[in-house]
Amino acid sequence: MSFSAEEPTTDTNQPLKKRSPSWSDLWLKNTKPLKHVIFAMQLQSLSSPTPNKESKTKTQTLIPKFSKIDRTLLLSDELLLKILSKLTDSHRNHNFLVCKRWLNLQGRLVRSLKVLDWEFIESGRLIARFPNLTNVDLINGCIVTPHNSSIWLNHRFLSMNINFEISGFVPNWRICEENLLPVEVVDRGLQALASACPNLRKLIVIGASELGLLSVAEECLTLQELELHKCNDNVLRGIAACDNLQILKLVGNVDGLYRSLVSDIGLTILAQGCKRLVKLELSGCEGSFDGIKAIGQCCQMLEEFTLCDHRMDDGWLAALSYCENLKTLRFLSCMKIDPNPGPDEYLVSCPALEKLHLQKCQFRDKKSVRALFKVCEAVREIVVKDCWGLDNDMFSSASICRRVKLLSLEGCSLLTTQGLESILLTSNELQHLRVQSCWHGSYGDYSSFIFICMEEQADG
Structure with a gap:
């Protein structure tokens, strides 16, 4: 018994079917994220000390702490001043603690x-x-x-x-x-x-x-x-x-x-x-x-x-x-x-x-x-x-x-209802009256007297 291997035949008249992309192809073609990772690794290698034998047990991350990077450096002073000026006084007073640049900018906002x-x-x-x-x-x-x-x-x-x-x-x-x-x-x-x-x-x-x-x-x-x-x-x-x-x-x-x-x-x-x-x-x-x-x-x-x-x-x-x-x-x-x-x-x-x-x-x-x-x-x-x-x-x-x-009238200790009578009966345009801490007359005496005076003005 003998076996013969048949070569696959292709029809030149029919179009070729595209193969679905694999995960490896996508990774190699989209190299932009990979460049960021490599750049982060280089930054970390420059900022981190060389590990010795004593520090082999310590784990070090390859991605730097992006919180330490001042992203406001991308903004101009004029733009940052406009942003800081929109803050309330309670928030603005602590801006000078951020850095020297913010210290100078905060001084330009003080009036x-x-x-x-x-x-x-x-x-x-x-x-x-x-x-x-x-x-x-x-x-x-x-x-x-x-x-x-x-x-x-x-x-x-x-x-x-x-x-x-x-x-x-x-x-x-x-x-x-x-x-x-x-x-x-x-x-x-x-x-x-x-x-x-x-x-x-x-x-x-x-x-x-x-x-x-x-x-x-x-x-x-x-x-x-x-x-x-x-x-x-x-x-x-x-x-x-x-x-x-x-x-x-x-x-x-x-x-x-x-x-x-x-x-x-x-x-x-x-x-x-x-x-x-x-x-x-x-x-x-x-x-x-x-x-x-x-x-x-x-x-x-x-x-x-x-x-x-x-x-x-x-x-x-x-x-x-x-x-x-x-x-x-x-x-x-x-x-x-x-x-x-x-x-x-x-x-x-x-x-x-x-x-x-x-x-x-x-x-x-x-x-x-x-x-x-x-x-x-x-x-x-x-x-x-x-x-x-x-x-x-x-x-x-x-x-x-x-x-x-x-x-x-407030704190006029010598005034009584008798003193108020003259002005209340002659001021026909009086609309607001306030009497406080006038000790020679209680609030009840003043209120009843004012009510009588107002009635007399209304009848007049």
Whole structure:
């Protein structure tokens, strides 16, 4: 028996059938993933030390830890800044801990800063670290405080250590004035800050001179808000060049901290230079009728005027009528209003006044309170909070304000329902009334009395 092997015959007229690809063909043709694996193995071999005999038991992975690769390097600084700017403040404040690049980028996003150490400005680190500042507070940085003292002083605008060698509070005690930086040092820092931050919009400083503020006025043309502590008439010559200034706060004298003088001379210089003021606050400043009149005539855009612990001369209240566009008038912690306001014919009402706020003030005589309400005859809102000495007889003079829509009384211990009667029965437009912590009348007495007054107004 013999076997013969027959060769397979192929028909040239029929098409060949394609063979299905095998797994090995797919692997060899698609070499892109393989290249990544080989590249990862090479990176691992370069970064990992050569194993010795002692480390043969330790297993080493061939794929590197991709979490250590900073993929944000592919993004430009401009694009990354846009991304970081969209984060909330709570998330953005910790970005500087990521790397040095994020530290620099985070500094470019900071707009507001409170300086605690003046060396941070003189060394140039402030400018290099935060080049786009628009809001800078320099008060705490201008004060040199002892670090070996356990006595801590808190004020409305500063916190500082007090020298333990001081014994007691004497009448002429001015602890802040004794620890201020020299004027030359403050001016030099202001010049460096102004030249590096031309887009500065708000500045708070203490102990500066005319030259330092002039450099700020010349370099920072967009400056809109300024707060000056320990200010005097000469310093106000420097801010007269701030053409675009809109919000200004002047602090002249603070009992126990420092002493400085702002008089009619400084107020006149201010009025002639800063004609675009919208908000003005005078704290611990002196002056008279002439200074307030100059402000009213020159600063015609003034809408909000605040006086804190003022030392104005008698008769200044009549000058408020020159503020034709004044809408809000505030008195904060004032020991007096105007003991001698003058004849009634000089007390002209402010035509545009809408709000009168009185907080922590002392009312010593009915004559000054009556003059105040006469000047504020056109107000729509009266807020009195924690004012000493305001009794029924004084508050009855508020009945001249017949257009009041909102009346808020808080902490007026001498007021009773008898004092409220005069204004509630004469204010036909009254819509909101708030009475709190007026001890001479319980809430039930006030509520029933208010209900009776409202019924009488409705019947009328």
